Amino acid sequence: MKNTVAVLESEEQIEKAVNSFKDTFNTLRAEIAKFIVGQEDIIENVLIAVIAGGHVLLEGVPGLGKTALVNTVAQALNLDFKRIQFTPDLLPADLLGTNILLERDGSKEFVFQKGPVFTNVLLADEINRATPKTQSALLETMQEKTVTVANTTHQLDLPYFVLATQNPLEMDGTYPLPEAQLDRFFFKLHVKMPDHEHFADILERTTGLKKPEISPVTDGGTVLEMGMTARQVPIADPVRDFMIKLVLATHPERETASSEVRKFVRYGASPRAAQTILLAARIRALLDGRFHVAKEDVAAAAVPAMRHRLILSFEGQAEGISTDKIIEDILQKNR
Amino acid sequence: MEQINSFLAKAQERLNRLVAVRAFFTAALWGLTGMFITALTFVTRGYRVVLWWFAVPFGASVLIWLYCFIAGYYNRARAARYTDKKFKLKDALSSQLDFADKSGAFYELSRKQTAQLCSKVMLGSIKQPIPRCKLIIVPILLAGTVALSIMDDSLAIRQQRYRKKQLLESTDKINKELSKEIKRIVSTLPEEQKKILKKEHLMQSLNKLSKQDKLKEALKQYGNLENCLSNLMHKIGFDAKKRMLRRIAKELMKDPLTRKFGRKLNSGMYKNAASQFMNNQVVENYPESQSAKSKLEQLQRTLEKMSSSTEANSEKNSLKDKIERLNKSVKKTEQQRQECSNGNCSKQKYIDSLEEMNSDLKQLTEQIGKMQDIKDFQKKLEQMRSTCSRAQMQCRQNATCPGNKPGERPGSTPGQGAGTGAAENFNNQQPVDNNNGYISGIKGIKNNGQSQIKVEEAASGQGSSHRQARNVNAEHKRQFESFIKRDDVPTQLKNGVKEYFTRIHQSERSRE
Known part of the structure; x- marks a missing residue:
């Protein structure tokens, strides 16, 4: 599916598009919430990332429903979904596909067999367990949305999203994602343990005879349209x-950097973080029914967009400082 | 967009009005604090508040108001930010300021949405309450300042002002009287003496007299005038010459032949003495004349006595000089007469020497005669000095006992004040003293001495003394200094007084 959405020009078109945007988003949210309980922020941010055309890294202990979430999102979006469990022995060819020798009409030829990445929604489970070589194979697909094998580039169908998960507990036998790959993720979201009430709902919904049915709400084309609509929201x-x-306040070498940033941050967020924040803020503005971006939209997107893009110094790591805290402090000072 | 602009303009106006009011209270607080302190400073010192002093804190408060207003001023952007935050418009107004010159459907929709939001906003709910402490303190300070401002001068200050006013009037009056009196005395002087006064700038000193509101300054100016006169008296040196003539007179009075002349000199009848002395002129120009012989003898005798009782004087043409010259010429004439009588010299020589002698005699006589003029001049100067002293006394009296003062309790009458002193009381008689000039003590006739100040006992009154100890001490010091400078007081007495005061101060210092 290609991006062929035209720019909205008339007020009626925009109003219609925006109303449709809000309705679709809310419907998606509601649909996903049928199955996924107590993760409203996660659902919202995942949908924002998806609409913005970005990839999401979900971090959480096992059993919080990360895989179920991605699955549900894919169902609600009515998109093709594939799941890959990353292991240390996973090879790039296992992800991308490979040429195999086939006999056809009496002749033998190499035919490319597409790998699991050829999908709309890819769940890369425990991505930090795969080797860097395998991880980097995913890089091209995330950035270029293409696959190159044996000098042949294959285009991936749009929309294409990678929703990766990683387990913060297991450190043995894992390969932390390099900064270059981390930077390619739109958002990094922390999936938290649900509270008591939500826990009960989860048990009700997942261990009973009846399982909530997730109906498709929209499709890939609509998602792309929604993304284009959001890109037109003006920002003052x-x-x-x-x-x-x-973003600049996260850089310790800057004069405007605070003492905490200078002390605990080694490298600040890149311009990609600003792009992420802006796209997310535009979507948030539309969700709020506004035709302009507000500072609160920017503030809401700042933490998930920058938490994985700040690299702490040794002192920061030793002190156990979280990047969330640093970003929140920066937000507080700049309000 | 007009709707948004209009709304923003109203919001800006309201905000700036509130800023102006808050700035006013801040400025009022500081200004009234300054005014209150100013008023308190005046009142605690006993003075009525001088209102123009409020100009300084008032000016400062205006500047503070301006500063606060400018610092807190809401421009369009700031007003938009405030309104967005206050009414939770989510940066709608701030964004519209940026979108003002942009076109496009999204911008239009944004404007419409913002205009809709603005129509629901009640600008009246924008309040910037003034801190309660300012609302309480400002009226209190205002009331306090007004209360202090309407207070009149304290009793002490009013009395002080009254005294100053009295002093001004009295010094003016005294100056006029003093000036009139001195001018009258000067008008009686001969031209030559007027010239001396002119040379000494006496009239200029007199013209410098002005009315004063401070006793010290007033007394100082009279003191300066008195000093001028004293210096002049010292310059003309009458006393020294008088002493010399007295010594001569005493010597002359020992001899019956010269006693009459000596008495006249002693009693200060210089013109008479001069004319009597002139009778010694030898008019007979022949050496055999008995009259000439006796006159010459008389002259010799007189001159010897005169010469023996005079001290050496470096002054040219001094009395001593003239006496010696005459003495020589008399001796020479006598010698010539004798020689002529014996036939040893020519008559012409005798006549020449006689003429020379007569000329010298005339000169000495004139010198003696001039003493009368000098004496009269001295007397006039003394009169002027007395007038000055009286002016000082009167001034002092007026300052310390001004009479009815404001705020006095009814029924309390002040004392009659210090005595006014006696009028001039010149002692024309000198006490007889056979000590040949060494005075061991002064014996005077009661109430007849040269006194300028005679303290009378004042009638007792119910008034209190208004003179502080330091004023009394200062006055004593001045009187003492004036006493020391006087020439008619014997040196031994002066030394005694000096020693007395020196011992007093030494004992005070040792006690400390």
Whole structure:
């Protein structure tokens, strides 16, 4: 599916598109919430990332429903879904596909067999268990949305999202994602343990005879349209400057950097973080029914967009400082 | 967009009005604090508040108001940010300021949405309450300042002002009287003496007299005038010459032949003495004349006595000089007469020497005669100095006992004040002293001495003394200094007084 959505020009078109956007988003949210309980923020951010065309890294202990979430999202979006369990022995060819020798009409020829990446929604489970070589094989697909095997480039169908998970507990035998790959993820979301009430709901929904049915709400084309609509939301200079100030404040070499940043941060967020924040903020503005981006939209997107893009110094790691705290402090100072 | 602009303009106006009011209270707080402190400073010192002093804190408060207003001023962007935050418009207004010159469907929709939001906002709910402490303190300070401002001068200050006013009037009056009196005395002087006064700038000193509101300054100016007169008296040196003539007179009075002349000199009848002395002029120009012989003898005798009782004087043409010259010429004439009588010299020589002698005699006589003029001049100067002293006394009296003062309790009458002193009381009689000039003590006739100040006992009153100890001490010091400078007081007495005061101060220092 290609991006052929035209720019909205008339007010009626925009109003219609925006209303449709809100309705679709809310319907998706509601549909996913039928099965996934107590993770409203995660659902919202995943959907925002999907609409923005970004990839999401979900981090959480096992058993929180990360895989179920991705599965449900794929069902609600009515998109093709594949799951890959990453293991240390997973090879790039296992992901991308490979040429195999086939006999056809009496002649033998190499035919490319597509790998699991050829899908719309790819769940890369425990991505940090795969080797760096395998991890980097995913890089091209995430960035270029293409696969190159034996000098032949194959285009992936759009929309294409990678929703990766990683387990923060297991450190033995894992390969932490390199910064270059981390930077390719739109959001990094922390999946938390549900509270008591939600726990009960989860048990009700997952261990009973009846399982909630997830109906498809939209399709890939609509998702792409929604993304294009969101890109047209205007942002005023003061709000844009606020966003840029936030990103620059994460850099310790800057004069505007706070003492905590200078002490605990080694490298700050890249311009990709600003792009992420802006796209997410635009979507949030539309969800709020506004035709302009506000600072609160930027603030809401800042933490998930930058938490995986800040690299802590040794002192920061030793002190156990979290990047979330640093980003929240920056937000507080710049309000 | 007009709707948004209009809304923003109203919001800005309201915000700036509130800023102005808050700035006013801040400025009022500081300004009234300054005014209150200013008023308190005046009142605690006993003065009525001078209102123009409020100009400084008032000016400062205006500047503070301006500063606070400018610092807190809401421009469009700031007003938009405030309104967005206050009414949770989610940066709608701030964004519209940026979108003002942009076109497009999204911008239009954004504007419409913002205009809709603005129509629901109640700008009246924008409040910036003034801190309660300011609302309480400002009226209190205002009331306090007004209360202090309407207070009149304290009793002490009013009395002080009254005294100053009295002093001004009295010094003005005294100056006029003093000036009139001195001018009258000067008008009686001969031209030559007027010239001396002119040379000494006496009239200029007199013209410098001005009315004063401070006793010290007033007394100082009279003191300066008195000093000028004293210096002049010292310059003309009458006393020294008088002493010399007295010594001569005493010597002359020992001899019956010269006693009459000596008495006249002693009693200060210089013109008479001069004319009597002139009678010694030898008019007979022949050496055999008995009259000439006796006159010459008389002259010799007189001159010898005169010469023996005079001290050496470096002054040119001094009395001593003239006496010696005459003495020589008399001796020479006598010698010539004798020689002529014996036929040893020519008559012409005798006549020449006689003429020379007569000329010298005339000069000495004139010198003696001039003493009368000098004496009269001295007397006039003394009169002027007395007038000055009286002016000082009067001034002091007026300052310390001004009479009815404001705020006095009814029924309390002040004392009659210090005595006014006696009028001029010149002692024309000198006490007889056979000590040949060494005075061991002064014996005077009661109430007849040269006194300028005579303290009378004042009638007792119910008034309190208004003179502080230091004023009394300062006055004593001045009187003491004036006493020391006087020439008619014997040196031994002066030394005694000096020693007395020196011992007092030494004992005070040792006690400390």
